[in-house]
Amino acid sequence: MSTPNSRANPAFYAVIALLVFMSVGPVILMFMNSFKLDVDIISGTSGLIFMPTIQNYEQALCDVLWYEPEHLDFCSLKFGGAFINSLIIALISTALTLVIGCMAAYALVRFRFMGRDTVSLSTLMVRMVPPAVLLVPVFGLWNNEFCLDRDGIIGGAIRDAFGGRGDVCLAGTHSGIILIYVAMNLPFVIWILQSFIVQVPRSLEEAARVDGAGPFQVFFKVVLPLIKPGLAAAAIFTFRIAWNEYLLASALSDRDTRTVPILIVNNMSEFNVEWGVIMATGMLLAIPPIIFTLLASRQIITGMTAGAVKG
Amino acid sequence: MRTAMANRLTPYMFMAPAAIIMAIALMYPLGYMVWGSFRDWNPSQTIGEAEFVGLKNYIFLWNDPNFHESLGVTLRFAFFVVTIEMVIGVGLALLLDREIRGISLLRTMFILPMMIAPVVVGLMWRYMYHPTVGTFNRFLDSIGLPRVDWLGDYALTSVIIADIWQWTPFIFILSLAALQSLPRSALEAARIDGATGWQQIIHIKLPLMMPVLIVTALLRLIDAFKVLEVILVMTEGGPGLSTEILALRISRTATEFRELGVAAAMSNYLLILLLLLTVGMFAFNRWQEARAARLNALVEEES
Numbered sequence: 001m002s003t004p005n006s007r008a009n010p011a012f013y014a015v016i017a018l019l020v021f022m023s024v025g026p027v028i029l030m031f032m033n034s035f036k037l038d039v040d041i042i043s044g045t046s047g048l049i050f051m052p053t054i055q056n057y058e059q060a061l062c063d064v065l066w067y068e069p070e071h072l073d074f075c076s077l078k079f080g081g082a083f084i085n086s087l088i089i090a091l092i093s094t095a096l097t098l099v100i101g102c103m104a105a106y107a108l109v110r111f112r113f114m115g116r117d118t119v120s121l122s123t124l125m126v127r128m129v130p131p132a133v134l135l136v137p138v139f140g141l142w143n144n145e146f147c148l149d150r151d152g153i154i155g156g157a158i159r160d161a162f163g164g165r166g167d168v169c170l171a172g173t174h175s176g177i178i179l180i181y182v183a184m185n186l187p188f189v190i191w192i193l194q195s196f197i198v199q200v201p202r203s204l205e206e207a208a209r210v211d212g213a214g215p216f217q218v219f220f221k222v223v224l225p226l227i228k229p230g231l232a233a234a235a236i237f238t239f240r241i242a243w244n245e246y247l248l249a250s251a252l253s254d255r256d257t258r259t260v261p262i263l264i265v266n267n268m269s270e271f272n273v274e275w276g277v278i279m280a281t282g283m284l285l286a287i288p289p290i291i292f293t294l295l296a297s298r299q300i301i302t303g304m305t306a307g308a309v310k311g
Numbered sequence: 312m313r314t315a316m317a318n319r320l321t322p323y324m325f326m327a328p329a330a331i332i333m334a335i336a337l338m339y340p341l342g343y344m345v346w347g348s349f350r351d352w353n354p355s356q357t358i359g360e361a362e363f364v365g366l367k368n369y370i371f372l373w374n375d376p377n378f379h380e381s382l383g384v385t386l387r388f389a390f391f392v393v394t395i396e397m398v399i400g401v402g403l404a405l406l407l408d409r410e411i412r413g414i415s416l417l418r419t420m421f422i423l424p425m426m427i428a429p430v431v432v433g434l435m436w437r438y439m440y441h442p443t444v445g446t447f448n449r450f451l452d453s454i455g456l457p458r459v460d461w462l463g464d465y466a467l468t469s470v471i472i473a474d475i476w477q478w479t480p481f482i483f484i485l486s487l488a489a490l491q492s493l494p495r496s497a498l499e500a501a502r503i504d505g506a507t508g509w510q511q512i513i514h515i516k517l518p519l520m521m522p523v524l525i526v527t528a529l530l531r532l533i534d535a536f537k538v539l540e541v542i543l544v545m546t547e548g549g550p551g552l553s554t555e556i557l558a559l560r561i562s563r564t565a566t567e568f569r570e571l572g573v574a575a576a577m578s579n580y581l582l583i584l585l586l587l588l589t590v591g592m593f594a595f596n597r598w599q600e601a602r603a604a605r606l607n608a609l610v611e612e613e614s
Contacts, residue, residue, distance in 0.1 A: 015406070020420050023480060026435045027423060029446065033438070042444050100328040107325035121593065126337065128585045130537040132558035133578040136565050137340035140347065144357040183336030186329055215321040244428035246540045247562060261430040261540070268434065268544055275438060282431040289426040297419035300426070304481065305488045 027286070034279040041275045056280035079263060079281055086259040086285075088174055089249075090242040093181040097238045098231060100182070101189035106219055108190065109197045110205075126187040131247050138180055139251045142171040172254035180248055185238045192237070192303055196230030197223065233303025236292050243288060260285045348575035354565075361572065368576035377552060378560070378577065384467065385556040389535040392474050397528055399475070400482025401520075405512055408490045421480035429477075433544025436473040437462070440545070466546050466554045473541060478534070482527055489523035490516065522599065529592045536585055557581050 033041055035052040058065065064080030147169040170176035200223055208222045224231070246261040253262065264281055267274075293300065343358070348368055352361035372378045424432065439446040440461035448458045461469045493516065501511050517524075539558040542548065548555035548563070555563075557577065565574040 012407075016417065019403070020417065022476070023424055024420050026439065026476070027427065029439070030431075030435045100332065103325040104329035107322040111322035111325075124589060124593070125586075126333075128533050128582075128589050129337075129341070130539075130558050130581065130585075132537070132539055132561045133344070133582055134337075134340055135562055136347065136571050136575045136578060137344035138336075139354070139565065140352075140358055140571065141340055141343055145343075179332070179336050183332050186333055190329065219325075240426055244430065244540075246428075246430050246543075247558075251566070261428055264430050264434065265540075265544060268437070275444070278434060279438070282428075282434045286427045286431045289428070290423065293419060293423050293426045297415065297422060300422055301418060301484060301488075304422075305485060 027290075030279050030286075031283060033275065034283045036276055038274060038276045056276040057284075059277050060280045060284065077263070077267070077277065077281075078258075079260070079284070081256075082258050082260045082263045083284065085174070085253075085257050086243060086261075089177050089181070089259060090239050092174070093178040093185070093242045094235055094239045096178065097182045097185045097189050098235055101186050101234065102193055102224070102227075102231070103219070104186070105190045105193035105197055106223060109194050123187040123191040127191075131184070131245065134180065134184070135247060135251055138248060139171075142176050142180075142252055143169055146170040146176075171252050172257060174257055176252050177249055177257065177259075180252070181238075181242045181245065185241055189234045189238060192234050193227065193230050196227040200226050229299055229302060232296055232299040236296060236300055237303055239292070240289055243285075344575045344578055348572060348579050350572045352572040352575070353569045354571055364572070368572045369580075371573065372576055372580065380552045381555050381557055381560045382580075384552065384554060385536065385558075388467065388471060388474075388538070388554075388556055389532060391471050392478070392535050393528055393531050395471070396475055396479045396482050396531060397524070400479045401486045401517075401524065403479075403483050404486035404490055405516065408487065418484060421483065424477045425481055429538070429540035430544055432473065432477055433541040436469070436476075436541070437545045440469055462546050463550055466550060470542055470545060470554050473545065474535070474538060477541070478531065482531065485523060485527045486520060489520045493519050522596070522603075525592065525596055525599070529589070529596075532588060532592075533585065536581065 034056055035054070037051075037053055037055065040051075060077055060079045062080075063078050064083075170179065204226075205218050205222055208218050213221065244261065245259075246265060249259045250262045250265070253259065260281065264278065264285065267278055267281070347358055347361070349363060349365060350358065350361040351364045351367070352358060438444075442448060442458065442460060442463075445461070447461060451458055459465065497515055497519070498511065501515050506514070536556075537558065538556065539562065542554055542556060542559060546554045548559050558581070561574050561577050561581070564570050564577060
């Protein structure tokens with residue numbers, strides 16, 4: 001395959017250029033369209049030449065802007081609030097998943113009270129469960145079972161503080177969505193981290209223990225700093241799922257806890273799609289993952305290969 | 312004494328949070344779903360109030376033509392997506408397996424589609440497939456070809472193309488990693504023995520990559536059954552039922568038709584299907600590994 005002069009082969013670079021164009025093209029198209037007026041998108045006479053406008057972004061972000069855009073008389077899209085909800089949910093669930101998953105992975109590797117095979121098999125099993133399958137039970141449980149009685153002490157206190165009727169349930173709260181995201185992501189995080197922890201030499205930990213460190217100190221001061229790349233990979237993957245997920249969030253959230261994907265889907269299902277604004281919201285949703293990709297592509301690839309190759 | 316006690320408890324303390332959360336939010340719901348699937352249950356009732364109907368939901372689905380249609384769509388989607396992505400991804404990896412300047416930048420661009428929200432991917436493709444303002448039909452117009460009704464007549468194909476766009480890089484990157492970690496000595500030996508490029512690929516590279524390829528295909532297959540948002544945004548399952556994959560049908564049964572019991576039974580069918588696939592692939596993988604180990608042992612004995 002690799003003859004010495006194949007490096008300079010122009011066809012080879014043409015293939016690569018084509019691939020890059022195909023994979024990045026749609027993203028760039030959306031980026032450009034998000035700066036166009038709807039008139040320009042629909043008439044579409046000009047591909048590259050147009051007057052860029054930030055009207056779409058102004059309209060999307062109208063509830064958090066400090067000034068009132070002139071072209072807008074009514075702020076119908078509550079994008080800013082949804083963006084903040086998304087941030088809260090994604091960040092907290094990522095942090096929780098990492099801490100909990102890290103501890104579990106460490107215990108599984110170091111104390112081996114279950115075989116690694118059992119773990120990787122059960123991780124695979126849990127990873128297999130589609131979010132759609134969780135929809136029905138989670139909807140039922142979060143609305144009916146995981147509730148605090150309104151006559152109880154804590155439930156009563158929450159009811160008094162926030163008002164409303166009925167019992168205090170997990171559905172419609174940030175914590176409800178965070179709980180299911182943490183549970184969904186844990187198996188994957190444990191799997192990835194475990195393949196990194198295995199590589200930490202035992203002698204290091206034993207040395208620390210001889211110097212008088214307890215098990216928790218060993219974990220936090222010796223093991224954690226050594227598996228930073230694994231943590232980064234796991235963090236990005238968890239964040240990505242929590243940030244992008246639509247289905248379960250739509251079943252569990254209410255008006256005040258809606259996340260961005262729900263907002264986008266709701267706006268898409270209307271008959272007359274406002275392409276410019278929708279693309280602007282889509283772009284805003286895509287920006288955090290794009291930044292992560294640009295900054296940490298190496299960790300992402302490590303995470304992907306660790307998940308598949310070492311599994 | 313106290314340290315010994317603490318040391319013995321440590322693993323359990325480290326495991327406890329993960330175990331508790333997964334028990335409450337994963338295992339309990341799954342059990343709850345199995346229980347609920349035997350009931351005639353609508354969203355306004357708690358599960359205790361719902362009437363127990365035995366296997367009625369399962370039997371209803373077994374005879375329901377819409378469910379068959381949706382199952383067929385799901386299987387077709389998963390099959391085509393995984394096969395085409397594997398062929399293109401592995402092919403590209405074999406083609407591009409050489410020193411490329413700026414490979415890390417290339418890989419960054421390739422993983423971009425995977426990181427973007429499925430909702431946004433659906434949005435981009437819905438725009439590009441749009442019958443009048445969409446990119447593809449504009450392109451066809453400009454070169455004088457007739458327009459194609461992408462999300463109408465060819466809805467399933469269009470949805471498959473979008474998924475291929477998003478996930479082929481995943482397979483490409485994994486197989487490239489596998490390819491570059493192959494033992495150089497085997498390839499050298501083959502080259503010295505005069506094997507052509509094709510012979511090297513078929514007899515050496517592919518068999519050596521096989522374990523990774525199987526796991527990759529399995530992961531893609533599992534994920535192909537999870538796809539929902541992209542299709543929801545692009546076609547909402549239509550036209551008719553032509554792109555309504557099971558995941559989408561489950562969510563519609565639960566939210567639009569308000570039949571939680573039927574949706575739960577459908578979820579169980581899907582789970583059983585996935586379980587069979589996973590266990591099958593896992594067993595196959597084990598069998599392959601065992602065979603490889605046996606072969607290795609034979610080779611070592613001979614030398």
